Amino acid sequence: DADVTQTPRNRITKTGKRIMLECSQTKGHDRMYWYRQDPGLGLRLIYYSFDVKDINKGEISDGYSVSRQAQAKFSLSLESAIPNQTALYFCATSDPRGNTQYFGPGTRLTVL
Amino acid sequence: GQQVMQIPQYQHVQEGEDFTTYCNSSTTLSNIQWYKQRPGGHPVFLIQLVKSGEVKKQKRLTFQFGEAKKNSSLHITATQTTDVGTYFCAGLITNAGKSTFGDGTTLTVKP
Numbered sequence: 001d002a003d004v005t006q007t008p009r010n011r012i013t014k015t016g017k018r019i020m021l022e023c024s025q026t027k028g029h030d031r032m033y034w035y036r037q038d039p040g041l042g043l044r045l046i047y048y049s050f051d052v053k054d055i056n057k058g059e060i061s062d063g064y065s066v067s068r069q070a071q072a073k074f075s076l077s078l079e080s081a082i083p084n085q086t087a088l089y090f091c092a093t094s095d096p097r098g099n100t101q102y103f104g105p106g107t108r109l110t111v112l
Numbered sequence: 113g114q115q116v117m118q119i120p121q122y123q124h125v126q127e128g129e130d131f132t133t134y135c136n137s138s139t140t141l142s143n144i145q146w147y148k149q150r151p152g153g154h155p156v157f158l159i160q161l162v163k164s165g166e167v168k169k170q171k172r173l174t175f176q177f178g179e180a181k182k183n184s185s186l187h188i189t190a191t192q193t194t195d196v197g198t199y200f201c202a203g204l205i206t207n208a209g210k211s212t213f214g215d216g217t218t219l220t221v222k223p
Contacts, residue, residue: 099143103155
């Protein structure tokens with residue numbers, strides 16, 4: 001949905017570099033999520049945040065950190081990128097009632 | 113660990129054939145949602161089921177939620193090439209606060 005934007009859309013970086021992926025939303029949702037998608041492995045949750053002061057680890061948080069700068073912004077950082085973090089990364093938002101998630105267009109990250 | 117299982121992982125059909133993907137949870141779900149991801153795209157919400165035994169239809173797509181609210185299915189009648197993509201279920205486990213996605217079923221349709 002255009003209401004959820006991610007930058008950059010594509011990124012190639014080198015092992016050991018720090019990288020930040022950014023997500024912004026205009027849906028007014030409190031809940032935001034970061035997922036990683038690898039072929040055949042579906043969507044794996046990295047971190048999620050139910051409001052600005054609430055940050056929670058997902059199933060694969062090692063090697064990642066997040067920052068919830070505002071209700072509308074949720075950033076994912078790789079402190080020292082490694083090749084097995086090469087993947088497609090999605091940000092998503094949801095409202096608390098039905099939990100329907102709205103995904104951004106994704107960031108394709110390649111770590112060489 | 114994985115609490116929402118989805119099968120099959122891949123399904124190849126001839127155009128016009130039917131297709132079904134199944135989602136199973138080890139625990140009771142408050143609701144289940146279905147998403148479709150077109151090749152090169154992002155997951156897009158299709159539908160949500162909340163009630164035990166609920167059945168909903170969207171044109172050629174039929175969604176069911178089991179009586180025990182632990183399983184669900186998506187059935188496509190007479191597939192078309194526009195149906196290609198990966199279909200994900202996402203189950204909201206009671207009191208978990210967030211949904212858990214299945215691994216998805218990737219559908220390819222041969223014209």
